Amino acid sequence: MDLWGIIGGLGVGGLLGTIATQWAIGQREQAARRVAFKKQQLEEFYGPLLAAHKEIRARSELRVKLQNALDGQHSEAMLEAAASGGGAGRDDRINAATDTHVPAILTNIQDEGQTFRDVLMPRYRSMIDIFRDKMWLAEPETRDYFGQLVEFVDVWDKILDNKLPRSVAPAISHTEANLAPFYTHLQEVHDRLRREIS
Numbered sequence: 001m002d003l004w005g006i007i008g009g010l011g012v013g014g015l016l017g018t019i020a021t022q023w024a025i026g027q028r029e030q031a032a033r034r035v036a037f038k039k040q041q042l043e044e045f046y047g048p049l050l051a052a053h054k055e056i057r058a059r060s061e062l063r064v065k066l067q068n069a070l071d072g073q074h075s076e077a078m079l080e081a082a083a084s085g086g087g088a089g090r091d092d093r094i095n096a097a098t099d100t101h102v103p104a105i106l107t108n109i110q111d112e113g114q115t116f117r118d119v120l121m122p123r124y125r126s127m128i129d130i131f132r133d134k135m136w137l138a139e140p141e142t143r144d145y146f147g148q149l150v151e152f153v154d155v156w157d158k159i160l161d162n163k164l165p166r167s168v169a170p171a172i173s174h175t176e177a178n179l180a181p182f183y184t185h186l187q188e189v190h191d192r193l194r195r196e197i198s
Contacts, residue, residue: 038193045137046190048130052123053183059120060176063112070108074101117160124153139189145182152179 077100081093131138131146155174158164168174 035197038197041137041139042190042193042197045130045134046186046193049127050186050190052127052130053186056120056123057183059115063115066108067105067112070101070105074098074105077101121153121156121160124149124156128153142185142189145179145185148178148182152176 078094078098081096084093128149131149135143135146152174155164155169155172159166159169
């Protein structure tokens with residue numbers, strides 16, 4: 001092999017090495033961009049939406065727990081009053097048991113209504129804001145849930161502003177259960193993105 005053949009071979013080999021190196025760098029940068037985008041999806045979209053849902057759910061579960069406890073205490077007091085003997089004093093004991101517990105039950109119902117209006121509804125509205133402002137971070141299938149969330153919030157806003165009667169909600173099957181597939185989807189995408197990043 002002559003000198004020019006050796007030099008040409010080294011040149012082609014060097015060129016191929018440079019191309020391979022540039023390709024590997026490009027692949028690494030592309031993978032880093034994908035990871036950075038998934039991280040942004042988690043931090044700015046799926047994480048905040050899931051956190052808002054988890055807060056709403058925790059507060060809703062607490063509401064049910066408190067209401068059940070109050071109702072249970074009221075029922076127990078009424079049963080004790082009824083079982084403590086007959087006669088005219090029985091009705092007075094039942095009334096006293098009711099008088100003791102009903103104010104707490106009514107206060108709790110009013111407090112939960114206030115919590116729904118002042119705490120939970122703003123969380124739902126913030127979910128809409130996140131969705132609207134960060135829609136570009138949403139997976140395509142996630143975008144399909146936006147309309148359901150808007151409908152849920154709009155109907156409750158109208159009911160709370162007395163623009164619709166409360167009876168409309170059950171008439172149109174308007175419950176948070178309608179959002180259950182959305183919440184499940186949020187959790188699944190959130191968890192998948194976390195796995196892909198780690």
